[in-house]
Amino acid sequence: MPGLGHSRFTSLHDVELCAHAATGERRAFGELVRRHGSAVRGVLRRMGAQGAEADDVAQDAFLTAFERIAEFRGEGTFAGWVKRIAARLYLRRLQKDRRLGSLSTEAAEAESSTNGGDADAAIDLDEALKTLGATERVCVTMCFGAGLSHSEAAEALNLPLGTVKSHVKRGLDKLRTRLAPDGGAAVEGRRGNG
Amino acid sequence: MAEDFERRLERLFAEHPELADAGAFAERVERRLNAGWTARRWLIGAAGVVGGVIGASQLMVSNLFQRVETAGDSAKLISSSLNHLSASTDWMSAVSAGGVGVWAAAALAVVMMGFVLTRVIGEI
Structure with a gap:
């Protein structure tokens, strides 16, 4: 019987699955997890969480x-909604473990250690994100990966809006450099000239 | 230019590799959901049993059955009075004769309580 249930749900759209889940149908929600689990885990890893x-x-x-599925009105995607929940939960965990306060220190350390990155390394988003400071990484991923606005990110991080905007801008500048076609080489070239 | 890059970045973020253990992850989440649901069902069941025991003991203490019999007698009395008043109210006397009306009202109350309980459990 469970197998039959799963095959019934695989053909449904996310919104329909959410409607089923809202009635307490856990197998419908399981199908949503199957579809979007990797995306949510991916965002958390990009924020800096370990496996x-x-x-x-x-x-x-x-x-x-699942508990709050009735609150999901179908504005935006289900995956985006869960990503925002996940990002906030991760931040809460960082704050609880008092790891968020040390992010600025980590950021400075990361910045000094990554400018000399290997120019020949394959540059993709995950690699490029590693070149950011921890706070920049969290801010950029929250805004571009989890879809939070700057204000929402500031509220979740308990930081001033201007500070979050600065982190995002610095992060974007670094990513733009790293993700440019000659990304790593350009950085190396500037270092060589300087 | 900056907006182009931001859109590109959003696209890059939207692209994510399907993790190898995606199925196992989904199963773990489903297991936790089911575990929570089982615990909730046990809790509701236990609360129902406790409530039932308390309700039954209260019924015993308050001599409800005796009161129902008295109410039945009263219904018979009212019924006979109504019969005297008007022949057109035969249907009412038929219903209330022998306390049937009281029992019907009690049954209706039980159905209503069942409905309310179902809604409450649904809300929980």
Whole structure:
């Protein structure tokens, strides 16, 4: 019987699955997890969460989403909604563990250690994100990966809006350089000339 | 230019590799959902049993059945009075004769309570 249920749900749209989940149909919600689990875990990893921690937070995010599924009105995508929940949960965990306060220190360390990155390394988004400071990484991923506005990110991070905007701008500048066709080489070239 | 890059970045963020253990992850989440649901069902069941026991004991203490019999007698009395008043109210006396009306009202109350309980459990 469970197999039959799963095959019935695989053909449904996310919005329909959400409607089923809102009636308490857990198999419909399981199908949503199957579809979007990787995306949510991916955002958390891009925010800097390690594998197991990212999975824990992603699980909590999905359970929270199930509890609050009636609040999902279909404005935006289901994946985007869960990503925002996951990002906030991860930040809460950082704040609880007092790891958020140390992000600015990590940022400075990361900046000094990554400017000399290997120019020959394959540059993709995940690699490029590693060149950002921790706070920049969190801010950029929250705004571009989880779809939070600057204000929402500032509120979640408990930082002034201007500070978040500065982190995002600095992060974008670094990413733009790293993701340019000659990204790493350009950085190396400037270092060589300087 | 900047907006182009931001759109490109959003597209890059939207592209994510399907993780190898995606199925296992979904199963773990479903297991946790089911575990939570089972615990909730046990809790509701236990609350129902406790409520039932308390309700039954209250019924015993308050001599409800005796009161229902008295109400039945009263209904019979009212019924016979009504019969004297008007022949057109035969249907009412038929219903209330022998306390049927009281029992029907009690049954209706039980159905209503069941409905309310269902809604409350649904809300929980």
